Amino acid sequence: MPPVTVFVCTTCRRSGDAEDAPRAGATLAANAEPLAGPDLAVRPVECLGNCSxxxxxxxxxxxxxxxxxGNLDPAEAAPALQEGARLLAAAEGRVMPWRGRPEPLKRGLIARIPPLELPA
Known part of the structure; x- marks a missing residue:
């Protein structure tokens, strides 16, 4: 089975961050990258379109x-993303269960997008 992929927006800022401040998304990506392994890919990307x-x-x-x-804490969200990826990989029907989901992934859910080939 191909690994679960965590895509992290490197261009994200937090509300109120100065224009020249380090990007919070880049910090989150840097914190998440060491968690990658054979079953988890971490891919830094530019702009996931959730800027606000x-x-x-x-x-x-x-x-x-x-x-x-969204609204992830760049210093603390990496382990939650890793746990969410583990839950999704093991889930029946490839739907991440609510139960057991880390709190940042419960309160930060923006969207759930169906697979390209949605089973009947």
Missing amino acids: RGPTAAIAVPGGWTYVF
Whole structure:
């Protein structure tokens, strides 16, 4: 099975961050990258289009749903993304269960996107 992928927006800012301040999304991406392994890919990307609610990340699995999360704490969200990826990979029907989902992924859910091939 291909790994679950966590896409992290590197261009995200937090509301109120100065224009020249380090990007909170880049910090989140840097914190998440060491968590990558054979079952988890971490891909820094530019702009996930959730600018008013950044930092933003998405968790995707082939044949399953993709989850977009916002308002993530760049210093603390990486382990929550790793746990969410683990839950999604193991979930029946490739739907991330609510129960057991880390709190940042419960309160930060922006969208749930169906797989391209949605089963009947």
